[in-house]
Amino acid sequence: MIEAIGLDADDTLWENETFFRVTEAEFCGLLAEHGDAEAIAARLFDTERANLAHYGYGIKGFMLSMIQTAVELTDGAVDGRTISRILELGQEMLAHPVKLLPGVPEALDRLTGRTLILITKGDLMDQERKVAASGLGERFAAVEIVADKTPEAYARVLHGQGVAPERFLMAGNSMRSDVIPVLEIGGWGVFIPHELTWLVERVDAPDHPRLRQLGSMSELPDLVARLEDAA
Structure with missing residues (x-):
């Protein structure tokens, strides 16, 4: 039995994953001048995977990984508006029906x-x-x-x-x-x-x-x- x-x-x-993919696409658009979407998405994935031991699974860890990726791709020059938009994207995911x-x-x-x-x-x-x-x-x-x-x-x-x-x-x-x-x-x-x-x-x-x-x-x-x- x-x-x-x-x-x-x-x-x-x-x-669930659908919302991550939509957010990832906008994130790649925010950083489009620093690489093509496929390369940025691959860099984000590598960062997420490396951060699992620190943040675990979920949207908050994804947000932090997006911010880290943005900082690294821009050599620390990412502007406050981009960081703010990344945080908004995560908050929108956390509120999604x-x-x-x-x-x-x-x-x-x-x-x-x-x-x-x-x-x-x-x-x-x-x-x-x-x-x-x-x-x-x-x-x-x-x-x-x-x-x-x-x-x-x-x-x-x-x-x-x-x-x-x-x-x-x-x-x-x-x-x-x-x-x-x-x-x-x-x-x-x-x-x-x-x-x-x-x-x-x-x-x-x-x-x-x-x-x-x-x-x-x-x-x-x-x-x-x-x-x-x-x-």
Whole structure:
């Protein structure tokens, strides 16, 4: 039996990476005289990745990485108006409405009665805001916001919920964060790709008997039923 189902939030339940891409495009436009958009975006990505250990995941770290990139690309000559606009871009992202992905409410309706756990990572305040704005919070037995999705983090969540890893299924759009760590502790990992998944989260799929891939959240209830029927 699947005793509990974990669900990722960003780009699994609602749109997220789209807003980062839109902001990145405007950022590249602000610094257009210092390089082409592709080169600036690549420099920003390198800065973000290097800063994960300092700032973690989320919009605030993205804002700081944009500012650092602007300073470095201009050799410290970036003007106050550009910095101000970068801060405004981040604030706009933090205030952006939550847009649920197609089929999410219906899939959750079909999973009613099961123990659902929302497991997401990133900035605590922003993730709490999005959960509240989504209107989905009451559907979950627990909402867990972690700094990073490691096998140890999942193990702690499951221990707190009294769920054995082999009776746990986690679904999300990141092979790196939502699937592989859960497979490593003995659970089921369900990969639901999103076309704009951040490069850091993209890794090759392992060959594993407990790995499944779906086209959308709408397919998850039927998958859970099939797994239980086959048990």
